[in-house]
Amino acid sequence: MIKKTRAEITKCILHKVANKFNSGHNVFSENLIRFDQESYDLMKSFLLKPFGTLTQSYRFSHHADIRLNELNNYSSQIFADENVFVEFSKNMVNHLYEQSNSAQIKTGDVLVVLIEGIEYNDVLTEAVGVFKIENKVDFFQTYLDDNESFDVVVQKGISTKKIDKGCLILNTSDAEGTIVFSVDNNNYDAQYWIKNFLGVKLADDYNSHTQNYLEMCKEFSEEVIKPEFGKHKQGDFLANTVDYFKEHESVDYNNFKDEMFEEEKHKDLFEEYKKHYETLNDVLIRNNFDVSNVVLKKEKSKLKTEIKLDTNISIKLDVDAPEAASEYLERGYDEEKKMKFYKVYFNEEK
Template identity: 35%
Template sequence: MINLRTALITKLTLQSVGNKLREEKNVYAGDLFHLSEKEEEELQPFFITPFKNQSEYYQFTHYTQDINFNVLYTLCKDIFDEDKDFVEFSDKVLDHLLERSNHPQIKKGEVFIALLEGIDVGQESKVKGIGIFKLENKNKFLRFRESDIVEMAIQKGYRLKSSLDKGCVILNVQKESGYLVLTHDDAQVESEYWKKSFLDVDYIKDDAYQTKNYIHLLSDFSQQYILEEKGKKVQTEFIGNCLQVFNENETISQELLEKELLDNYGVTEEFKNYKKEYSETSALQFSEIFDVSTVALNREKRKIKTDIKLDTHIQIKLDINSPESSEDFMEQGYDEEKKMFYYKVYYNSEL
């Protein structure tokens, strides 16, 4: 587990990046930006908080398959391999960011670039990292000044309690393609520009990647096939039982999924066909066996909705952690007299 809370900001530059399409210019640092002890205490959490619960890691890529053609990778390599001038490095990063800021919707903004040291990645020695943090969306705030009277001014700025607009941390941890990369995009609108064009990174296909995408696959299968064939109640039970299988097993395999989940619903062959088509369409690579990532599992569980919404303005919320409850204590049927479907729920007492 990566712990960025131990990171120290040893070098920092502050610059501004424009939009190339609108012919906005960069404003370069010129020199290192020196923080007071108090300023570092305030800024360090602001920089690292967006990455503290990340379970998905990335690595640099390039369409030629030669990682040395990735601009940001080669710039970071120079810093990690040699003690090169950090201000010059920051200027080159800013130039690269401007080159990739070539869409009219990409906003100009202030950019902090930091050299981080003392990052705990679970190894014997701590590692260095490079942080690139872009702030785009200023908010209005009131500023007061007192002399003989109280004066007020409306200004624009950033709240340190709000989230970064965009950021990344490149860790000096060797992977198949360069370094370990964490990335953050608060808006999720321009992620193609930040993640694909500027960083040019892709997922590391580890256990977290497999856990997340297998749950997406099974959830999508339940929505597209089980819901249509067997109804909302069974679909909800299916995804609940799916998560229970992930909860109760450290390792997931195709054989285990068939035995513990798919065979019980008689959909093994249908799932195999769906998985093949899903993998080809989404360009995802699924392993036949992998270890469950608890962090990724808990994150995906929070995203899954188990509400049954009815056209009579009634909603039934099922507990995703207890799929057996809907099987044992809930019935679905059709009332011939009213010509309506119904759910019958059994209980001992109201809570």
Template identity: 35%
Template sequence: MLNLYGTQIESISIHRVGNKNRNEGIFLSSEPFALNDETTGLLKEYFFKPFREKEENYFKLANEVDVEFNELHKISSEIFLDPSTTHHNSKKIATHLFDQSNHPHIKSGEVYIAYLSNILLDNHKVDAIGIFKSELKHDFLQFEEKGSNLDLLVQQGININKLDKGCLIFNINKEEGFKVLSVDSNKYDTKYWLENFLGVDALADENFYTKNYLKFCQNFAKDVVLPAEDKQQEVLFMNRAVNHFAKNDAFEESNFLNEVIENPELIPEFKHYKVEKGPKYSIEDVSNFDIANKAVSDARKKIKNVINLDTNIQIKMDFINPESAEKFVEKGWDEERQMYYYLVYFNKEQKT
């Protein structure tokens, strides 16, 4: 769990990186930017807001030979060893980004490299290096008094409510490639940011396994439970799966199968499906791991718990109380109408 509310910006350097393909250059500031209370508050909100709103999908800096050959790993190691070198090394980071900016779709923009302290990561205080990039420029209006008239000026600037790209490199797990969190609101050039610049691999931690296992379960429900039974049982299976994760601190597959799969005939189907599809989610050999609560909450929001009927009626199941759907919703077949039906029991209608 990441908490950025108490984070301090110890220093920040601002550079501009152009697109090599369009013969745009690079501008490196000679000195760090001088922060004051106003700019610090604005920049903290600009930099950190996307990370508070985003799923925590962690990465690690990597290289196909050894992580020490990853350019950002070398630079980050120097900065963490001596934070006073942040500005000097920020020029190396901006230059490394410039070297990757040779695709015609990549936009020029300002790059901010900050040394951050007092970050709470999994209830431990850590330092981090923040690398942020603003790309898209927006028109805005300025007004100026000219004699007896108010003049209107059209200018361009960045929208501080939307960061284009950013990453946090935490000073933890150096030997494995540090722990990295990235955001990118412009999905068309993700390869340039994640692969070419950062050079990251997914970090296989509890968040990774929780998220991927639930995605795997969702596809099992769609590909196996739905054809074998019906839409109601598909939704109920995912209800039980999510609630099993929500109420446990650690995952153990045999306990999960016994609690979540009510039809015993589907257990061998689940195991076969895992052999076949598990590698896609990197869970083929995983049967035990700690559960990340935030990943469960994020998954709960994304999983559809609605039965859509061809009569333009929707039945929404409750993830919090799945037993209600089992006790008070029945499916049947009407011979006279030659149609399926759902019978719903209730005491009174709730006010919305």
């Protein structure tokens, strides 16, 4: 996690990136943006706010040589000599342009910034930030017309609520490489920003281990449990998974299987899926790792445990209450109506 209390934007430039698939052309600025105090304060908050709560970081990767990773190379050149900032900011935009290989990749404004005073692990460092603004919002601009009357006109501008895509490349590294943080609030193509443009992978730490394991369990519940045993059992499994992570400081794979599944055939099913998931997603699921409570809190909010029925009735299961679905919810079949049913037990309505 980074701290931005003493962070200052020292250089900032704006370019426009087109879509190669549609034969568009990039448009480049030659000069840095000159802020007044009000716009500077707003811009600094807009760009850095999304990174204040991030716990998961990335590292640059490349199949041949890490020095051939474009963003790693360009940012290293800027850290070595700030005078090349404008030139290499254009290179970054050109590299981003080269990744737009489909019509769904959006054009937009690209802000490239140099930031000093970023704090990471109690050490002050600098960072290069790349931010892509893909969506603009309508707003009313008021003005005084020729008749000395006020009027309004609709204009489009950048919303200050959230950044669409952004990354911070820190001028610091660990045993795995340069520290990179990334946000993507318009994740229409999972490969475009993280893999193709940045060329990064999650750091090999307990944050990524926790996320990878929970994501595997989520997919297992969706692809195996739900089709085979129904939404009810899927909710049970997800709730029990969250409960296991809450009750244990570390995860042991064999112990997890023993607590989740009573029958050996179900344990084997989970084992087979784990191998399939690792191969399909090119990820290693650790058998033993410490639990990241921050990641657990974030990931459990993504777990869908609602049972939607074709009779316009929904039953929402609490993922934090693993015993509720098994003790107070029964599933059956009514021979007279020729319909499935759920029976719910409760003491009083809330």
